Amino acid sequence: MAMASGSGCSASSTTCSRRPATNAYFPLLIPESFLHKEAQHVEGFAPEAAVVTHGGGKKLDEPLIIRPTSETIIYTMFAKWVQSYRDLPILMNQWANVVRWEMRTRLFLRTTEFLWQEGHTAHVTHDEAEEEARRMLGVYRDFMEGWIAMPVVTGQKTDSERFAGALRTYSCEAMMQDNKALQAGTSHNLGQNFSRAFDLKFQSESGSTEFAWNTSWGVSTRMVGGMVMTHGDDVGLRVPPLLAPIELVIVPIYRSDVERSLVLEAAERVRHSLCEWDRRESSRLRVHIDARDGMKPGAKYYEWELRGIPLRLEIGPRDLANNQGVLVRRDTREKRPVSLDVLGEDVSETLSRMQRDMLAVALERREANSVRERISYDRFRQFMDAEGGFVYSGWCGDPACEAQIEDDTKATIRCLPDEEFRSAEAPTTCLRCDRAATSEAMWAKSY
RNA sequence: CGGGGCGUAGCGUAGCCCGGUAGCGCGCCUGCUUCGGGAGCAGGAGGUCGCUGGUUCAAAUCCAGUCGCCCCGACCA
Structure with missing residues (x-):
């Protein structure tokens, strides 16, 4: 911030x-x-x-x-x-x-x-x-x-x-x-x-x-x-990569002590190479290895997902045999094998894509729940009473009209939107009173 | 300030009506087996039942008071 x-x-x-x-x-x-x-x-x-x-x-x-x-x-x-x-x-x-x-x-x-x-x-x-x-x-x-x-x-x-x-x-x-x-x-x-x-x-x-x-x-x-x-979902937080204190967490998988040391050694190597990767000017990838013993990998997955960490890299003995890991996105929960050799570029690109996708998904959801076509006052009241959302409409400019709508519906004028958010065709009449609109208003219930 | 509800182990709770040995899950400790989506078994530690008073042979439980918290409404980044 x-x-x-x-x-x-x-x-x-x-x-x-x-x-x-x-x-x-x-x-x-x-x-x-x-x-x-x-x-x-x-x-x-x-x-x-x-x-x-x-x-x-x-x-x-x-x-x-x-x-x-x-x-x-x-x-x-x-x-x-x-x-x-x-x-x-x-x-x-x-x-x-x-x-x-x-x-x-x-x-x-x-x-x-x-x-x-x-x-x-x-x-x-x-x-x-x-x-x-x-x-x-x-x-x-x-x-x-x-x-x-x-x-x-x-x-x-x-x-x-x-x-x-x-x-x-x-x-x-x-x-x-x-x-x-x-x-x-x-x-x-x-x-x-x-x-x-x-x-x-x-x-x-x-x-x-x-x-x-x-x-x-x-x-x-x-x-x-x-x-x-x-961004939160039923699994927990989803933190946008640019804000995440940890961008990628490595979860090592092993059975024996021998496997454990091999896997942790590889994890450390990966962490080192990722931290060397210049993603942003004067900034490094923020990587954490979850080496906690006595906790099964599955339990670690759930915990890091709950905390919204954007990427998880699973590394186990089977992966090491192929010089690969399994990379999992928090936002989509998509899993895919990745080569440990070219990881820096891959991780960096994936994080950038996630940052863009999260905005795009949120934007799509907002627009899907916005009403921009002409709407009757009765329909508006139903809408605010049911699913709710952003409603763009004309407003006569009279504070009394604004107050009455709030009384009726709990919705308020959140703002008189800037040009880029206004409807292609400017509304001509007020949402409630049918007088001439002096401006376009965006209505919603608010926190 | 109005209207509801709740205070029991670190966390979440059962028991309360109908008074009588405080129980369960998670977490924690020890050991063994586990480990690619929330581990299993065995053993163990941990409680002035929010507080004060009353009723009673006996109170987590009933009564009165008190303190604290949560939810809903009025206020708002």
Whole structure:
């Protein structure tokens, strides 16, 4: 999860010439008054704030909030650091634990404390901030699709789902195997809301005093839950190769002590040659030999499958006689004999193929459970009540209509999808009220 | 905060109605045989039955209180 440092170029980014974000760390405890400076922000986060009221055995003059997010403390500092347009843009990233006292928790998806990455930037113009917010959404998308093999729909949030204090919120929405949507990452154009609240001003090239334009963006350990619920099957986890701590596990098979030493010796040779194999720049294949004694090979197979390790190589006496092993893919459970001589290339290619296949399978499943044709409201209600999925339809833009649909079905507008996800023919009327559609919306039940 | 449910060995549980020797599976230890899809046999270790009080000759079991956890709803990355 190292994509936020800004060192890479997003496939969907518009520029690559920007400075990467600086990694930083800001305090956990935030004076309560900071939170109150931006009206929308405090309204959104006050109900879920964990508050420190006592310290050193005494009641504090001013309570401290355990950060639910760090806009307020970071922009307080930005305001001190920025005087001139020459100080901008300023781009910072931090990994931090945050606390949000939600009424209900859900393992990985909504925990009281969670680890995340949050980025905060300040810019000279609205357009530059907008570009940054969009660019980071693309970086997140690239990571989710390229690494987690979890396809996402990107788009803009409606007012009702917008981040507290933001001008616009964009999100990545993934479909889990129960057809519910998971908001896997967000990026916000904060406009000048926070810069006005925190007096984050600069002198422009022409000499005038201006408020800066901010963005913030984040992804969390929720992505771990996304990976589990995107790829897991009845056998256990399926971890995409790029994320797997072990890419290939060698399971030796033997009876006698003599066989054992022969097989383990061969396994070690294979491991050594695979670790020499340059698969990615400055990265080696991650190989483990499961030499545990007193555990039968079958038991080891089940265990590594449960843990989702992408590839297993079985090596036994019969294989050694032929200078081969049996390679098994976790995703398809396909088994085939492989020559031990040319293993590096084979394993490397197989892992790459698995990474692509896992994304393709997930994408296919998402599309198979998406409705893009015109749908009546009655049929929509049935659909959300039964199998569920993503429904693309017109929306009149009226929040009341959006709220009514949620009341009726529990489904919400996950986003107003970006162009590439929209229907070939733009919907003309609203899903519920038949008024003219002002935009296309993607509806789903969500976590 | 409402509505359900559950606390018994490291983990999962039976027993509770109908009070009387705490049992099973997994895991763990020792030995032998095994080992190409979750090993078999033999022996063994491990329990203040969440906690407090009450009823009783006797409480895991009945009663009261209390603490903790899980699920469903309202809130949300």
